[in-house]
Amino acid sequence: MKLRVLILAFASLLLALILGQLNHLLGGWQVNVWCGGLFVAFAALRLDYRTGAASAFIAGLLLDAGEPVAFGTQGFLFLAAHAVIFNVRARAPRDETVVGVVVALLANLALFLALGFLRIDPTVEPARSWLRGFADLLASQIVLALIAPWFFAMQKRLLELSGNNLRDLSRRSI
Amino acid sequence: MLPQRFDQAKPFLTLGIALLAWLLLPTAVKRVARAGFFELQAPLETTASYVRDLQDFWALKTRSKNELIEAGRDLARLNAAYESRIQQDASLRAELERLQSILNLPVPQGYRAETARVVKRDFTSWWQQLVIRKGRNHGLVEGSPVIYAGGVVGRVREVHAYTAVVELISSPGVRIAAAAEGDTRPISYQGGVNPTYGPATGLIEYVPLDVFVTPDTPRRLVTSGLGGVFPPNFTVGYITRVEPSSDGLFKTGEVRLDPGLSALNEVTVLVPESPAPAR
Numbered sequence: 001m002k003l004r005v006l007i008l009a010f011a012s013l014l015l016a017l018i019l020g021q022l023n024h025l026l027g028g029w030q031v032n033v034w035c036g037g038l039f040v041a042f043a044a045l046r047l048d049y050r051t052g053a054a055s056a057f058i059a060g061l062l063l064d065a066g067e068p069v070a071f072g073t074q075g076f077l078f079l080a081a082h083a084v085i086f087n088v089r090a091r092a093p094r095d096e097t098v099v100g101v102v103v104a105l106l107a108n109l110a111l112f113l114a115l116g117f118l119r120i121d122p123t124v125e126p127a128r129s130w131l132r133g134f135a136d137l138l139a140s141q142i143v144l145a146l147i148a149p150w151f152f153a154m155q156k157r158l159l160e161l162s163g164n165n166l167r168d169l170s171r172r173s174i
Numbered sequence: 175m176l177p178q179r180f181d182q183a184k185p186f187l188t189l190g191i192a193l194l195a196w197l198l199l200p201t202a203v204k205r206v207a208r209a210g211f212f213e214l215q216a217p218l219e220t221t222a223s224y225v226r227d228l229q230d231f232w233a234l235k236t237r238s239k240n241e242l243i244e245a246g247r248d249l250a251r252l253n254a255a256y257e258s259r260i261q262q263d264a265s266l267r268a269e270l271e272r273l274q275s276i277l278n279l280p281v282p283q284g285y286r287a288e289t290a291r292v293v294k295r296d297f298t299s300w301w302q303q304l305v306i307r308k309g310r311n312h313g314l315v316e317g318s319p320v321i322y323a324g325g326v327v328g329r330v331r332e333v334h335a336y337t338a339v340v341e342l343i344s345s346p347g348v349r350i351a352a353a354a355e356g357d358t359r360p361i362s363y364q365g366g367v368n369p370t371y372g373p374a375t376g377l378i379e380y381v382p383l384d385v386f387v388t389p390d391t392p393r394r395l396v397t398s399g400l401g402g403v404f405p406p407n408f409t410v411g412y413i414t415r416v417e418p419s420s421d422g423l424f425k426t427g428e429v430r431l432d433p434g435l436s437a438l439n440e441v442t443v444l445v446p447e448s449p450a451p452a453r
Binding site: 016021030031032071072079083086119121128132133136 | 186205210294297299303339368374
């Protein structure tokens with residue numbers, strides 16, 4: 001496995017840990033933060049396809065491992081989100097942090113809704129479930145917008161420290 | 175050079191191939207991979223929970239001696255009350271065993287209590303679960319009931335090397351055989367939707383028609399002991415509302431769960447002991 005995939009997987013592990021601790025604290029108020037879009041955005045915008053896809057898939061599996069869902073659900077959703085972002089990234093100034101944050105927010109919204117449709121039990125008050133889901137989504141988007149610049153900078157710095165030139169990587173096609 | 179259209183479709187083609195390969199992958203491989211990814215994260219989360227405990231310890235060290243003396247006095251009173259309860263409990267147990275022996279009744283399954291600290295709370299709109307700091311190394315088994323001072327917490331869903339995942343009774347997928355306090359007829363309890371900033375709730379079905387409840391006079395819902403997972407008479411929650419079901423044969427209703435369920439730091443796992451030999 002390439003070193004840069006491992007570095008991005010490490011960054012994802014760190015983010016999952018931080019979000020897990022945040023959710024632990026927010027549990028008392030029945031609020032949950034889910035930032036799936038953040039695991040995908042940087043790699044899809046700034047790196048070559050293989051590295052980005054592998055890191056997105058690994059991040060999805062990391063999240064799937066502790067959740068009562070079919071193993072691979074988030075892995076493949078992240079992979080699909082990565083493919084979409086990778087295809088449209090040439091149309092935006094993707095090196096800008098603001099663009100990264102906006103893409104992460106949009107990806108998070110789409111992934112959250114997709115997961116909502118997969119996970120909400122239609123037999124147990126679906127309308128109230130969605131209401132709670134939207135409250136969680138609002139909290140998630142706020143948290144994501146706040147931490148995304150830090151997470152992008154950390155991923156970039158980790159890759160640079162390991163000798164990977166981000167400019168070379170982002171120019172590579174499939 | 176590849177045509178541009180194929181170039182654009184390649185990520186989706188790769189996605190399709192990966193999905194097909196994943197579906198064909200043996201289940202055993204996926205299970206091992208899942209356990210591996212979980213155990214990879216477990217040390218980090220457990221360390222974070224130890225750090226939290228250390229923070230609490232240092233926070234408590236800042237308390238004044240007077241506060242500690244008061245807390246010690248209160249605990250001594252509680253201990254005295256519990257001591258007398260234990261003595262009553264011992265005499266009742268002896269009486270129960272004598273009657274079981276005379277009437278040749280089957281001996282109910284015993285449990286070993288294993289106290290565990292909470293590593294992580296994960297309360298989404300889709301599920302409600304806890305990760306606790308004890309696992310296979312402490313003899314925990316899947317399906318064991320989990321309780322706390324306020325009643326039932328849930329049951330152990332997954333057991334790992336030194337952590338376990340507990341599914342809470344507030345989780346929409348959980349079903350329990352329950353009964354209204356003082357009534358032996360079974361009621362089906364299911365975890366419901368958990369509103370933001372509010373206590374968790376549950377739903378009940380098959381409530382007998384003669385059970386009446388108002389929000390001002392809620393009725394305690396306890397485990398019935400049916401189903402073999404939960405011992406009887408543990409608090410599930412309080413029934414706050416009942417209304418006739420659509421078929422008119424039973425009632426359905428809502429159960430308010432203890433708000434403390436969302437802020438648990440320590441739980442007790444009841445590990446089933448091996449069944450006693452038949453007399």
